[in-house]
C-alpha cells in the first residue's frame with residue numbers, strides 16, 4: 001500500500017492522539033482526529049482566574065524522553081517550553097508533623113531523619129546485593145530487598161503517590177518503573193547502574209532528555225493549542241459523542257461513516273468496549289482488568305501568602321503518615337506568572353488507589369479536609385484562599401500492576417488479528433507526558449518506515 005492510499009483515524013485528542021496526528025501529518029499521511037469532548041487536550045487544561053494561572057490535570061512533566069524535547073523544538077514558533085526554577089527545586093517529604101527536604105546523595109543524605117541508620121548503612125552494600133530474578137516483582141518488594149524499609153516508607157511510597165497516586169505493593173517494577181528495573185537487570189545495582197549511566201551520558205552523544213521539570217509558558221494548554229494549530233482544526237472533529245468504529249470490507253474501518261485504512265486509539269481501557277464493539281470480549285476483558293487511580297485535585301490561590309516559606313517544588317506524604325492528602329505541589333513557586341507577587345498557588349492531590357472513597361465525597365467534605373490538612377501542613381493560622389477550585393478524575397492514572405503482562409499480550413493479539421488497528425494511549429508505555437509524546441512519535445515513525 002502506498003502512503004497516499006492510507007487514511008488514518010486517530011481517536012482521542014489528548015496529548016497522545018495530538019502528538020501522533022502531528023507527526024503522521026508531518027510525514028505526509030492523511031489524518032483525522034476524533035474527540036468526544038468539545039475541546040482538545042484530554043486531561044491537560046489551563047485556567048486563568050483572578051491573577052492565577054493554574055492547571056487541572058498535570059502541572060509539569062519530566063524531560064525524560066528525547067522525543068518530548070524534540071516536539072518542543074518542532075513547535076517552538078507556537079509555544080515556549082518553560083523549565084522549573086532551580087531556586088525552588090527542594091522536594092519535601094512529610095514526616096512526624098513537619099516537612100523534610102529530600103536529599104539523595106551527599107552529606108545531607110547521611111543526616112536526614114527520613115531513613116534509619118540501619119538502612120543508610122545497608123545502602124552501602126547495595127552495589128553488591130544479588131540481582132532479583134522475579135520479573136513480576138512489585139516496587140515495594142524490590143525496594144525492601146535492595147534498599148530497606150525506610151527507603152520504601154519515606155521515599156518510594158510518596159514518590160509513587162506523586163506519580164501514580166498508586167501503591168508500591170501493587171505496582172510491578174518492570175512495567176511501572178521500567179528504567180529502574182533495567183538498572184538492576186543491566187548493571188546489577190541501582191547505584192552502580194546510576195554511576196555507569198551518568199558516565200555514559202557524559203562521554204556519549206549529548207541527550208536532549210535532560211530530565212528537568214518542564215511546563216509551558218502561561219500553561220500546558222499552549223502545547224495543546226500549538227499542536228491543534230499545526231494539525232489544523234479542520235482535521236480534528238470535536239464533540240463526537242457515542243463514537244463507534246466499525247469494520248468494513250472494502251476499507252478496513254469506518255468511523256462516523258467515513259472510511260479509514262487505519263485506526264489508532266488513544267482512549268483509556270474503559271472506553272474501548274463501546275468504541276470497538278467488534279473486538280472479542282475475552283481479549284478486552286484482559287485489558288479492562290487494569291485499575292485506574294481516582295484523583296481529586298484542589299487548586300488553592302492566595303493573594304498574600306502567610307504560611308511557611310514556600311521556595312520549593314512541593315511536598316509528598318508517605319502513606320504511613322496517615323494524612324488525607326497525597327501531596328501539595330507549589331507551581332506558583334517554580335513557574336513564572338502563576339500567582340500574584342507575594343501570593344501562592346497550591347495544587348493539592350487527594351485520593352489515589354489507597355483512598356478511592358474520596359472521589360465520592362461532596363465538595364464541602366473535600367474543602368473541610370483540605371482546610372485541615374493544608375492549614376496544618378503549610379502553617380496557615382487562618383485558611384482563607386482567594387481561589388479554590390476542585391477537579392475530579394475517575395480514570396486519572398492507570399496502574400501497571402500484576403495484570404500488565406496479560407494486558408499487553410491482549411493488545412498485541414488484537415493488533416495482529418485486526419490489521420490496521422493500533423491500541424495506544426497511557427494504558428501502555430508510560431503515563432508521564434514525555435512518555436505520551438514518545439509513544440505518539442514512535443507510532444508515526446513506524447508508519448513512516450513501513451509506508452515510505
Ligand SMILES: Cc1cc2nc3c(=O)[nH]c(=O)nc-3n(C[C@H](O)[C@H](O)[C@H](O)COP(=O)(O)OP(=O)(O)OC[C@H]3O[C@@H](n4cnc5c(N)ncnc54)[C@H](O)[C@@H]3O)c2cc1C
Nearest residue numbers: 012014015016035036042043057058267271396431432433
Ligand atoms: C490529575 C492528573 C495529574 C497528572 N499529573 C501528571 C504530572 O504531573 N506529570 C505527568 O507527566 N503526567 C501527569 N499526568 C498524566 C498525564 O497527564 C496523562 O498520562 C496524559 O496527559 C494522558 O494523555 P492521553 O492523550 O494519553 O490521554 P487523555 O488526556 O485522557 O486523552 C484521551 C482523549 O480521548 C478522548 N476519548 C475518550 N473516549 C473517547 C471516545 N469514545 N471517542 C472519542 N474520544 C474519546 C478523551 O475525551 C480525551 O480527550 C496526570 C494525569 C492526571 C489525570
